[in-house]
Amino acid sequence: MQLIDGKKISQQLKEEIAAQVETMIAAGRRRPHLAAVLVGHDGGSETYVANKVKACEACGFTSTLIRREADVTEDELLSIVHSLNNDPEVDGFIVQLPLPKHISEQKVIEAIDYRKDVDGFHPINVGRQSIGLPCFHSATPAGILELLARYEIPTKGKHCVVLGRSNIVGKPVATLMMQKGYPGNATVTVCHSATPNIKEICRSADIIIAALGQPGFVTADMVKDGATIIDVGTTRVPDASKKSGFRLCGDVDFENVAPKCAYITPVPGGVGPMTIASLMKNTLLAADGNLFND
Amino acid sequence: MQLIDGKKISQQLKEEIAAQVETMIAAGRRRPHLAAVLVGHDGGSETYVANKVKACEACGFTSTLIRREADVTEDELLSIVHSLNNDPEVDGFIVQLPLPKHISEQKVIEAIDYRKDVDGFHPINVGRQSIGLPCFHSATPAGILELLARYEIPTKGKHCVVLGRSNIVGKPVATLMMQKGYPGNATVTVCHSATPNIKEICRSADIIIAALGQPGFVTADMVKDGATIIDVGTTRVPDASKKSGFRLCGDVDFENVAPKCAYITPVPGGVGPMTIASLMKNTLLAADGNLFND
Numbered sequence: 059m060q061l062i063d064g065k066k067i068s069q070q071l072k073e074e075i076a077a078q079v080e081t082m083i084a085a086g087r088r089r090p091h092l093a094a095v096l097v098g099h100d101g102g103s104e105t106y107v108a109n110k111v112k113a114c115e116a117c118g119f120t121s122t123l124i125r126r127e128a129d130v131t132e133d134e135l136l137s138i139v140h141s142l143n144n145d146p147e148v149d150g151f152i153v154q155l156p157l158p159k160h161i162s163e164q165k166v167i168e169a170i171d172y173r174k175d176v177d178g179f180h181p182i183n184v185g186r187q188s189i190g191l192p193c194f195h196s197a198t199p200a201g202i203l204e205l206l207a208r209y210e211i212p213t214k215g216k217h218c219v220v221l222g223r224s225n226i227v228g229k230p231v232a233t234l235m236m237q238k239g240y241p242g243n244a245t246v247t248v249c250h251s252a253t254p255n256i257k258e259i260c261r262s263a264d265i266i267i268a269a270l271g272q273p274g275f276v277t278a279d280m281v282k283d284g285a286t287i288i289d290v291g292t293t294r295v296p297d298a299s300k301k302s303g304f305r306l307c308g309d310v311d312f313e314n315v316a317p318k319c320a321y322i323t324p325v326p327g328g329v330g331p332m333t334i335a336s337l338m339k340n341t342l343l344a345a346d347g348n349l350f351n352d
Numbered sequence: 353m354q355l356i357d358g359k360k361i362s363q364q365l366k367e368e369i370a371a372q373v374e375t376m377i378a379a380g381r382r383r384p385h386l387a388a389v390l391v392g393h394d395g396g397s398e399t400y401v402a403n404k405v406k407a408c409e410a411c412g413f414t415s416t417l418i419r420r421e422a423d424v425t426e427d428e429l430l431s432i433v434h435s436l437n438n439d440p441e442v443d444g445f446i447v448q449l450p451l452p453k454h455i456s457e458q459k460v461i462e463a464i465d466y467r468k469d470v471d472g473f474h475p476i477n478v479g480r481q482s483i484g485l486p487c488f489h490s491a492t493p494a495g496i497l498e499l500l501a502r503y504e505i506p507t508k509g510k511h512c513v514v515l516g517r518s519n520i521v522g523k524p525v526a527t528l529m530m531q532k533g534y535p536g537n538a539t540v541t542v543c544h545s546a547t548p549n550i551k552e553i554c555r556s557a558d559i560i561i562a563a564l565g566q567p568g569f570v571t572a573d574m575v576k577d578g579a580t581i582i583d584v585g586t587t588r589v590p591d592a593s594k595k596s597g598f599r600l601c602g603d604v605d606f607e608n609v610a611p612k613c614a615y616i617t618p619v620p621g622g623v624g625p626m627t628i629a630s631l632m633k634n635t636l637l638a639a640d641g642n643l644f645n646d
Contacts, residue, residue, distance in 0.1 A: 164483075164485070180479070181475075181476050181479030181480045181483060181485065182475050182476055182479055183479065184478075184479035184480075184482050184483055185474070185475030185476055185477065185478035185479030185480070185482065186475045186478075186479070188478050188479065188482055188519070188523055188524075188527075189458075189475060189478055189519050190519070191458065191475065214546050215546050215547060215548045223530050223531070225482070225483050225484070229482055229527065229530075230482075232526075232542075233482075233523065236517050236523075236542050236544065237517070238546075243544075243546040244546075245541065245542070245543050245544075245546075245547040245549075245553065246541065246542050247539065247540065247541040247542075248526075248530050248539070248540050248541075249539050250530065250537075250539075252508050252509050252532075252537040252538075252539075253509060253539040254509045255539075259539065
């Protein structure tokens with residue numbers, strides 16, 4: 059069994075990006091600039107945004123954090139989006155989700171100029187990704203493919219079972235895994251809450267990508283010997299022994315599943331850091347400015 | 353075995369649309385208007401466009417056919433697209449594919465205003481469909497779902513195997529079949545040219561949607577008793593006994609597969625007429641004008 063070290067790979071990726079930034083600077087260009095909008099004080103969101111700001115530093119990017127309290131109106135938030143759209147000094151930006159219930163997340167996502175939508179959530183980027191056109195790939199799926207590529211895990215003709223059909227992981231990663239090229243060219247099955255025989259389907263999988271948000275859902279009896287397991291779950295489970303009061307739990311019963319696998323990602327330290335590294339890569343692409351000029 | 357009669361259902365659909373058009377007229381509104389752009393004289397394209405014009409008549413739509421020879425330049429075609437985008441009398445339009453090789457189909461598709469893109473090929477419609485937002489669903493996948501619904505074929509938790517990963521059938525029909533709601537909520541597997549064990553996967557399918565363009569690919573030994581078979585193939589195979597010199601062949605060995613099925617679509621007379629009926633439905637939605645006002 060080989061552990062897929064997302065922390066190490068994301069570190070490599072950030073170093074590669076930092077080197078490209080230095081080349082840009084040497085060529086007289088300014089640093090890539092990522093802005094993040096954070097509404098309220100959700101614990102998870104605070105952590106994610108802090109990690110994104112830290113990753114910007116590691117990559118040599120400029121970063122701007124725009125904070126608003128949870129009672130910000132939708133109109134105020136939309137006007138922030140519009141000013142970021144029109145700010146030539148900002149290459150890309152994200153609005154950290156989830157947003158308070160009185161704000162339509164979809165409306166906010168669609169208000170973002172797709173050329174600055176480094177999260178890859180805008181319908182134009184989702185559509186272009188599905189068609190196979192240049193675009194901002196959504197960060198978690200792109201991070202998963204990067205891990206498969208860096209560990210040279212075969213995907214062509216393999217059976218890839220995706221657990222979950224969310225718009226930010228399940229559906230886009232399924233699309234990417236079935237597309238021509240590497241990583242990809244896999245036979246892809248998408249399972250979800252309405253699938254009656256998930257265990258049986260998982261047992262036929264060469265690669266399982268678990269993105270259900272159900273701690274420990276994938277058990278050893280669901281995994282074929284020699285399979286590759288990508289665990290996207292990051293559920294916060296209360297844990298009094300931790301300083302933070304919780305621990306992050308993946309969708310996979312790591313302890314019992316790991317011995318059967320060829321490759322497996324840990325939680326934390328697997329897909330999570332790769333999501334942020336993908337966001338950095340998208341920001342570099344945004345700053346480069348040639349993605350949509352085909 | 354029950355034959356899924358796409359011709360009959362498409363006829364019903366067109367009658368339903370015609371009734372809605374009469375209601376619009378009675379309310380003082382003008383008829384929905386579909387324009388089609390046809391480049392060159394490809395036999396298949398001529399037939400499809402002629403059928404679309406005929407369907408417009410059946411639905412009470414206004415239709416306009418714009419023809420150009422195969423040597424039309426990309427710029428000329430793009431300027432036709434722009435004038436249709438800006439023509440308030442045109443609700444929706446299609447540019448019949450394939451286009452001559454010197455013209456970028458993708459560039460033409462992306463030039464179409466997504467609010468008039470009744471084929472549902474524009475990245476915005478593809479993305480919105482994937483996310484589950486209101487949009488023009490691509491016509492063939494929408495026609496397939498309509499057939500499943502009209503025959504009340506169960507889909508929830510069923511294993512739906514899609515053969516083919518094209519942008520106009522395989523990928524979008526997979527997305528629709530996995531989404532919440534009916535028809536949908538299926539466990540979806542997408543197989544393609546890189547899948548080594550298609551036969552075995554098909555044998556586990558409750559529903560097979562075959563869209564490979566390989567005549568007779570799905571044979572009786574690949575089909576489980578009681579399965580539902582949707583045949584999207586329409587390959588022209590030379591046939592001296594026909595006046596046209598060819599016959600349309602599906603992807604399914606109908607003669608030997610049909611006896612094993614619960615439901616099966618014939619070729620012709622199955623999915624084909626439904627594609628055109630879906631295009632009419634999209635045009636009605638375009639004329640209604642509320643699809644994107646959410």
